[in-house]
Amino acid sequence: MAEKTAVDVLVVGSGPAGSTAAAYAAMGGAKVMMIERRSQVGVPVRCGEYMPSNGEIVNMFPSLRDEDSLFDIPARLKCRETLGIKLVDPKDKVTVLDMPGYTVDRDAFDKYLAERAVKAGAELVTRCDFEGIEDGVAKTSAGDIQYRVIIGADGPGSRVARNLGLGRNQNPYPAVTAQVKGDFEPYLVMYFGDIAPGAYSWIIPKDGRANVGVGCSPRFSRGNVTDYFDRFASKRGFSEHSRVCGKYVPSEGPIPATVSGNGMLVGDSAGQVISVNGGGIPLAMIAGRIAGNVAAKNVSSSQPLQDYETQWREIMYKPLRTAAFNKKLADMFAFRSERSTALCMALLGKRRLNNLIRCKRLFPRRHLLRCL
Numbered sequence: 542m543a544e545k546t547a548v549d550v551l552v553v554g555s556g557p558a559g560s561t562a563a564a565y566a567a568m569g570g571a572k573v574m575m576i577e578r579r580s581q582v583g584v585p586v587r588c589g590e591y592m593p594s595n596g597e598i599v600n601m602f603p604s605l606r607d608e609d610s611l612f613d614i615p616a617r618l619k620c621r622e623t624l625g626i627k628l629v630d631p632k633d634k635v636t637v638l639d640m641p642g643y644t645v646d647r648d649a650f651d652k653y654l655a656e657r658a659v660k661a662g663a664e665l666v667t668r669c670d671f672e673g674i675e676d677g678v679a680k681t682s683a684g685d686i687q688y689r690v691i692i693g694a695d696g697p698g699s700r701v702a703r704n705l706g707l708g709r710n711q712n713p714y715p716a717v718t719a720q721v722k723g724d725f726e727p728y729l730v731m732y733f734g735d736i737a738p739g740a741y742s743w744i745i746p747k748d749g750r751a752n753v754g755v756g757c758s759p760r761f762s763r764g765n766v767t768d769y770f771d772r773f774a775s776k777r778g779f780s781e782h783s784r785v786c787g788k789y790v791p792s793e794g795p796i797p798a799t800v801s802g803n804g805m806l807v808g809d810s811a812g813q814v815i816s817v818n819g820g821g822i823p824l825a826m827i828a829g830r831i832a833g834n835v836a837a838k839n840v841s842s843s844q845p846l847q848d849y850e851t852q853w854r855e856i857m858y859k860p861l862r863t864a865a866f867n868k869k870l871a872d873m874f875a876f877r878s879e880r881s882t883a884l885c886m887a888l889l890g891k892r893r894l895n896n897l898i899r900c901k902r903l904f905p906r907r908h909l910l911r912c913l
């Protein structure tokens with residue numbers, strides 16, 4: 542990279558949010574650079590690698606349009622079609638929910654999205670760490686970058702957010718994952734509360750393999766997430782597994798504002814994650830497309846960046862707020878002990894658990910106000 546580079550749009554981070562934003566900004570005619578601090582896009586994998594089907598994504602976000610062009614994932618990247626989710630309570634009672642989806646290898650998936658951005662005209666620079674903003678210029682480990690618009694897609698602990706003076710994710714929780722070999726049924730299996738209060742674990746099937754992992758809320762779980770992973774692995778008989786990798790998952794829904802001056806935040810950096818299950822890939826891509834389009838139009842015809850805030854909120858805010866509220870209810874009533882987790886899951890029953898995973902209301906609002 543030259544000593545001082547000048548671009549229209551600088552995207553920080555090459556996860557699903559950054560690559561999608563870079564692709565759409567480049568397709569809109571902007572000169573785009575996407576920087577990534579890792580040496581390889583998508584490596585190491587720190588994800589459950591599950592994607593709901595396009596129909597399920599629209600079910601969660603009914604105002605979303607043109608989903609097929611956004612989630613145009615080639616068949617070769619899909620490891621396994623899945624039929625649904627099995628929710629298992631601490632007493633091993635199973636509730637089966639239909640929810641078609643598929644699993645991917647996140648490293649290949651992220652590489653595909655980054656290549657899509659490069660094909661559209663964006664420049665990708667790896668091993669380039671964003672350090673901060675000084676006098677409107679981005680300082681990076683590879684030199685200064687002058688930009689007209691900056692898009693922060695740098696994950697849950699976003700440095701871009703801090704530099705733009707935007708809020709940070711509150712109470713993110715740690716989650717770790719690894720790969721195991723074996724044949725698994727075509728269902729995601731999610732265990733709640735069986736290794737510790739406030740902790741959950743999963744088995745997500747792939748082709749002759751599975752992604753297995755654990756997430757835990759520090760508010761209820763006294764232990765360390767990697768110790769919980771060991772407990773889970775030994776309980777489920779996964780004596781051999783790949784290296785355990787993890788990161789933080791935003792848990793309280795979107796941050797209050799995602800635009801400041803000539804900067805925007807997308808994906809995990811903006812808290813665009815479903816609080817009740819930690820899913821964030823589809824949301825990162827939905828927001829990435831909007832941010833990329835708005836950035837290109839800002840450069841070509843001064844469209845206000847604030848339109849990004851309006852447009853993503855129209856599609857995602859209500860379901861995300863509902864999911865964050867449902868997560869608060871779960872924290873208040875369910876996650877305290879094995880007993881309360883089992884009781885709450887039994888009380889909710891299949892219909893409400895279906896609503897829970899699809900970001901829908903559990904109870905009519907007036908009913909809730911009476912209870913709280």
Ligand SMILES: Cc1cc2nc3c(=O)[nH]c(=O)nc-3n(C[C@H](O)[C@H](O)[C@H](O)COP(=O)(O)OP(=O)(O)OC[C@H]3O[C@@H](n4cnc5c(N)ncnc54)[C@H](O)[C@@H]3O)c2cc1C
Pocket residue numbers: 553554555556557558559576577578579583587588589590591592669670671672694695696697700716717718754787788789790807808809810814819820821822823825
């Ligand atoms: C254990 C675990 C399991 C999960 N399972 C699922 C799942 O099954 N399905 C699902 O939909 N979601 C899942 N999620 C959530 C999902 O991984 C995220 O929501 C998604 O990756 C968000 O995409 P993003 O592009 O916003 O951020 P990221 O994918 O985190 O990408 C951010 C990128 O920015 C780079 N970066 C960070 N700082 C800098 C810097 N200073 N300079 C340059 N580059 C930087 C990082 O290296 C990274 O490549 C899971 C999360 C975890 C932790």
